[in-house]
Amino acid sequence: MTKADDSQKIWIGNDHGGYELKQKIISLLDERGIPFEDVGSHSSDIARYPHFAVRVAKAVSDGEAERGILICSTGIGMSIIANKFERVRAALCTSTYM
Template identity: 45%
Template sequence: MKVAVGSDHGGLDLKETVISVLRSLGHEVDDLGTYDRNSCDYPDYAQKVAEGVAAGRYDRGVLICGTGLGMSIAANKVPGIRAAVCNEIYMARMARAHNDANVLCLGARVVGPGVAEEIVRTFFTVEHEGGRHARRVEKIRLLERR
């Protein structure tokens, strides 16, 4: 899988952990920034990752900021993106299985590196269940077209 990863300054340290886990799972990873601790604006990185996923250049994305909330709000403005904030493993499992989420958002000030590793492993191994859940995801797509 080809994965885009981005963070703001608040998510920089956790981003390195996430990249390491993704590579250990055999995924190709593109780090789209930020690359230093200077204050920056999370919507810039959310846009880069979300547009890359929506255009099909990446299979999935991961975005990291202080809480994951700002990244998810910004990323979800891009049609075709289903970005989910996941603070624990069950949320990651359901985001994939039921919602077919294609962007994982993490909060570096909410989850530590150990929990983040397990969330990433779950998000990148669980498949969408389809069935009644596919019907619901299609309704999300219809909302985007309005």
């Protein structure tokens, strides 16, 4: 994790289906010196997405994080949960153009 003002961090969370992509994103953030907080899952073992979606969305809603990235098998469940939080707008992105 890169050190910076906590409110400027990008929080990132995933379930088992998003673990490999998260590792690639973390490498890119690290290379570019972009501060982040990895809230898990920290392996490709089966993990339930709601826990991670709530942690990231709450951090954004509370102003602890400037932005959040949520990665799961389909993205639908994470988006639904995140959009229940005030000041959070989550969208399902399936390509680099979205």
